[in-house]
Amino acid sequence: MKIKSFLTCIFLCAIFTTSRAQESDWLKEGDRLMQQGDYFHASVCYERVLFEGGNNAALLFNAVTGKLNCLKAEKKFAEADRFLKGILIPDFSNEQKFFLAEQRMLCAYLAGQFENCISQADLMKILFPSEYKSNLAAILRVLSYNELQQWKEAEQAWKEWAAAVDSMGLQNPYQNLPKFKSEEKAERLATFIPGAGQFYAGRPVEALIGILFQAAGVYYGVTSFLNHYYLSAWAGAGIFGSFHMGGVRRSKALVRGYNKKKMAAFNAMVRAQMTGK
């Protein structure tokens, strides 16, 4: 009798203890692979933990953050945003949900989805009114508005952030917005004054080279005409025309590049001011 009971107990224990141990084993395996830099296989391990489900919210949360870190390490920010969007585990604490919402917003920003980032930040205010003291959310809102060049909204968001932190001595960067140049103006200048578009875009050397080629075309055309080489004069006019039209298009491209650099520098300045780094 005793032996039978003993054997039955062993049998039952063997079945039921294996399953519980597996989920944490997969989690440990995932952590180990992630430390080794094998993010793909680590992701698979974390997905196993999520797949097994169960009621262990701490285990599931670690699996979610593990997979999120793998995707971020591989710079798959859009995929990370989609992954977090699909997480529907209601047993997480408010703090954990807040953390995941912040991460989702960060991934949206890093993926270049600035409107998505702003709407996530606005949603956080509604979902977590009492916990919403996220510096990260405030910073990302401001930077996203900057990227979209919505300056009024960016300034408003900056002021909200400044009011929430100790803002003594902080200068409002939106009072000195970067002065962007106009592509249309560059085009008009280059059309009527050879080289003027490139000068306006801040590239004097290119402007001089362009003027040189256009002048060479004009000189060749005029001297050919004066020497009664009328078709050659036409070729000279063609050289002038080609470089002139090219200069107009180039001016627009240069101004676009200039504005992009200005934008990046302004954003870096605002980011440094808001993060203190």
Add this chain to the structure above:
Amino acid sequence: MKRLRFVSILFCFLISSVFLAAQQRGFEEEMRFANYLIGKSLYPEAIDVLSGMDTTGMSPEQKDVFFYTMGWAAYQFKQLELAEVSLMKVSAQSEEYRKSRAFAAYTLAHRGHYTRAEAIYRTVPAQDSVEAELIRMQHAGLALLQKQYQRYDSLRKGFNYSSYLFQQEEAKLDKFYSEMLAHKNKSPFLAGLYSAVIPGAGKWYAGKKKQAIAAFLPVASLGAVAYEAYRKGGVKSARFIVFGSIFSLFYIGNIWGSALSVNVERNEFNREYENKILFNMHIPLRNLYNQ
């Protein structure tokens, strides 16, 4: 003693049952996990999980499920070679046999292995007249891809245009057939010859009208300038030598470019119709087998 022996045998039996059940559970859980990953569109992960499974201990039914799942995940992820190899391993006893064969054949067609694709389509046992017509349509598509117009013409006589699953695609294949027949292959030699006579004319002949004008203008201008330089300064004048050389370069380039443009146009046409035919072969497969 007898009692102890009985208990030992019972214990061994119980442990064996646990082990076998664990194996079965292991296979089912892995397959469920793989399907979970496929459901989340995580195809590389699903393929990785399936690749880690050992097929040697699987029963024939398990192997069918395994190879079908692997093939379908690879197909969704556009790993067509893996999809073909896996789907071809699904046995005739499986419910997914016909679907596996049809899609394996399609992956071969997509990769340009038309003869092998045809051979596999012939092995698909059509369940009813709709499926039989679908298979005939796939054969017709393959004939069109290989430009076997007579064969296509005889196969399309079996089109009923009555099944909503692929009547539109059948009509489209017919349209492509007419357009491909009407398309005349141009000659690179003639294109070069035309451009030698009139710069750019060869490109016009090849169907590239804007390029023809773009080729004509500089060659004509340079030719005129070189002629003027020759007339006024003679053969040895610097102006003539420079412009004559540049004109010669552009002129030869124009002839060469025209001859090449015929090949480019032919390749573009073939690629365009290949994509259209494959697309219209694919839709009916999904319509019928994913119902």
